[in-house]
Amino acid sequence: MSVRGVGRTFTSGGGFLKPRRHFRAVSDVSFDVQRGEVLGVVGESGCGKSTLARLIMRLLTPTCGEVLFDGTDIASLTVRALRPLRRHFQMVFQDPYSSIDPRQKVRDTLLEPFQVQGIPLTSAQASAKVDALLTMVALPLHLADSYQHQMSGGQKQRVGIARALALDPSLIVLDESTASLDVSIQAQVIGLLQDLRDRLDLTYVFISHDLALVQYFCDRTLVMYLGRVVEVLPRGATPIHPYTKALMASVLVPDPHQRHEIVRITGEIPSGYDEPLGCAFAGRCPLVQPRCRESLPILRPQTDQHAVACHVHESTILVPEF
Ligand SMILES: Nc1ncnc2c1ncn2[C@@H]1O[C@H](COP(=O)(O)OP(=O)(O)OP(=O)(O)O)[C@@H](O)[C@H]1O
Ligand SMILES: [Mg+2]
Structure with missing residues (x-):
């Protein structure tokens, strides 16, 4: 699957004396998932993970962008044309029985x-x-x-x-599918998913707010913040974006020798209604610089698989260290 510049805006209001308001739940998200790959998606509650999942499954129509599945743009197909393709991509919800x-x-x-x-x-x-x-x-x-x-x-x-x-199917999107299970059952389900992937040559998009689990299970992870991808992290790579670092630091490691400083994220998440001009994380970022509030950092490749959207990182790599 190849996702190109996908976004979704929800509109509310627009009645008598009520101005129409636009809420950007997902903005300009692009990524590829290769066959057999497990791609993770992490981020805080409300950052747009489930909306992204529903967009790439075409359970929701994107406001913009393309979702290419084996070369066909499923975002622009009619419902009728889409039906025969649906069997190839399926979704597992957190509580699969809520709708049954x-x-x-x-x-x-x-x-x-x-x-x-x-x-x-x-x-x-x-x-x-x-x-x-x-x-x-x-x-x-x-x-x-x-x-x-x-x-x-x-x-x-x-x-x-x-x-x-x-x-x-060839692609399965799992939205918080193991979140409500206790840890030992969760481990069994993850083991089952790994086994099924190997046997059936499946591709997964695995959504979770548990970074430790995602890092263990997924080959690459998209870190989302307020509807945007701020970092694409290959398994085992050291995070670069201050938000990913803070998320990582919140993972408890059961080893006293590996104690790390607690990075506290303070401040509020800006509202998706009035999206800030610059980096959405600027208001909470410990390393914030003036230009972070002025322009949006774009996702730039660091290595083959690793990409990050951060002005501060860009400016530090430009200064040679002696
Ligand atoms: N149909 C809708 N109409 C209006 N707003 C919506 C709609 N669906 C989602 N949103 C908003 O979009 C934002 C992203 O929601 P989403 O469910 O994708 O977040 P999430 O990352 O999956 O959160 P969680 O971890 O809690 O599941 C939220 O602020 C939510 O209120
Ligand atoms: Mg969700």
């Missing part, structure tokens, strides 16, 4: 994607599919006749993953 009828059995949940796509299955084929999907996510086959209230959080999440796999 509680009276539905697991079997029906897993077969629903076939109905939506209009793929006819004989009852023998349907049973075989259900069994295969449950096996794929390491759930016992008898669970097919269970209802959601009879399952644990981890089991429900596995059903959500199985349902996403039903139509044999």
Whole structure:
């Protein structure tokens, strides 16, 4: 998938005596995801992660930009033209059951994607599919006749993953899919996702606010701040952007020798309604310089896979060190 300059503005108001207001939830986001890659997306609550996920899945239409999936711009396709392509990209939500009828059995949940796509299955084929999907996510086959209230959080999440796999997609977007699980169950689900990726040659976009988890699981990570990508961080790379550094410093390391200084982020996140002229992080950045408030830093490549949008970093690398 190749995402080019994607943005989404929400408009509110516009009624009697109410001025129309525009809220930029996602601005000018560009990135590529290669086949088989796991791309992470992190950032604080409200920074636009879920909106970005819905844009690249075309559950929401971008205000601008292109989303190329195997070369086709899914952002500009009609709903009708999009339908046959949908099976190739699927999404798993934090609570996959929030939108599912509680009276539905697991079997029906897993077969629903076939109905939506209009793929006819004989009852023998349907049973075989259900069994295969449950096996794929390491759930016992008898669970097919269970209802959601009879399952644990981890089991429900596995059903959500199985349902996403039903139509044999190549790309899966996981939006906070493990966030509500406790740590040991979360680790099992991550292990399952790694295993499925290897076996089925899947590509993931993995959204989380947990930087430590994302760094462990993902090959590259987009760090978002107020709707924009401020850093693209390859696995194991040292963060450059002050915001990513602060996020990193908030990760607890269970090793007293690795104690690091706590970087405290102070100040408020600016509102997306009146987006600042310069860097959105300027108001909270410990290294802020005058020009950070004047012009928007653009994302510049540092190495092959690492890119950062920061004026301060740019100015420090221009000054040679002796
Ligand atoms: N349909 C909508 N109409 C208006 N504003 C919206 C809409 N959807 C999202 N927003 C706003 O866009 C911003 C980004 O929301 P989004 O859900 O993408 O954030 P997020 O990074 O996923 O947050 P979280 O970590 O809490 O899930 C928020 O300020 C939200 O209020
Ligand atoms: Mg979200």
